[in-house]
Amino acid sequence: MKAIILAENDFEDLELFYPFYRLREEGIQVFVASSQKELRGKRGYTIKSDMDYHEVNPEDFDILIIPGGKSPERVRLKEEALRIVRHFFEKNKLVAIICHGVQVLISAGVVKNRKIACWYGVKDDLIAAGGEFVDGVAVDGNLVSARHPGDLAEWMKKFIELMHSL
Numbered sequence: 001m002k003a004i005i006l007a008e009n010d011f012e013d014l015e016l017f018y019p020f021y022r023l024r025e026e027g028i029q030v031f032v033a034s035s036q037k038e039l040r041g042k043r044g045y046t047i048k049s050d051m052d053y054h055e056v057n058p059e060d061f062d063i064l065i066i067p068g069g070k071s072p073e074r075v076r077l078k079e080e081a082l083r084i085v086r087h088f089f090e091k092n093k094l095v096a097i098i099c100h101g102v103q104v105l106i107s108a109g110v111v112k113n114r115k116i117a118c119w120y121g122v123k124d125d126l127i128a129a130g131g132e133f134v135d136g137v138a139v140d141g142n143l144v145s146a147r148h149p150g151d152l153a154e155w156m157k158k159f160i161e162l163m164h165s166l
Contacts, residue, residue, distance in 0.1 A: 001163075002029045003063035004056060006081050006104065007049075012069030013041035014149045015098045019065050020047075022156045026163075028063065035078055042069050053080035058087035063163070068099020068119060068148075076107035085110065089142075094166075096159045098146040102126050117145040 003023050007016055016032075023030050032039070033056050034049035041047075064085065066072060075081045085108040088095050097105060102118035103125065105111050112130035117138040126133055137146045137154045144162060146155035 001027075001062045002031065002060060003065060004058075004061045004084070005030065005032045005065040005067065006053070006075050006084065007032060007034050007039055007047075007067055008071045008074035009036065009040050010070035010074075011039065011041050011067045012071075012099055012149065013043040013045045014152060015067035015069065015101075016041065016047065016065075016071075017045065018152045019067070019096060019156055019159075022160070023063065023065075026160060030065075031061075033081070033084070035074075039071075053078050053084065056080070056084055058084045058091075061088075062093060064088045064093065064095045066095075066097040066101035066104050068097075068101050070100070072100040072103040076104045082108045092142050094159070094163055095143045096145070096155065097143070098151065098155060099148055102131075102145065106131075114143060115140045116143065117147050117151070119147060 031050040038048050089110040099119045106129045115132045115134050115138050117134040123133040144159040
């Protein structure tokens with residue numbers, strides 16, 4: 001299996017690195033796509049991207065991860081990133097988002113009638129886009145979502161359980 005993480009600068013460090021390494025522990029190849037060659041998190045950690053969004057063939061990937069922080073505000077402005085997100089929802093592939101990651105889903109137009117957890121500061125945006133806010137970790141079909149770094153362990157546990165159930 002292969003996973004793709006969509007990120008830009010100012011990602012929430014733990015929300016990118018926790019699933020990055022946790023999925024690798026499961027034997028999954030994990031790649032980072034961005035409009036930049038090297039990314040810096042809010043806490044100063046850096047990671048090199050493997051490819052630009054336009055280089056991503058979403059057919060090649062089984063899992064999509066969108067970390068939070070300020071990164072989603074920038075990812076959502078990239079039409080190629082939104083194309084990737086739409087593919088994952090059209091094909092019912094596995095998606096994990098956390099915190100502000102919901103902003104990317106809103107811009108991709110894929111939140112209507114879904115139960116989604118997100119950072120409290122963007123829950124009104126989710127509701128206005130037709131989604132239902134969940135105050136905790138949520139599993140809705142192919143999507144596992146969480147509110148903040150305090151949810152990381154439960155978020156990845158539920159995501160991996162879903163992954164193994166398919």
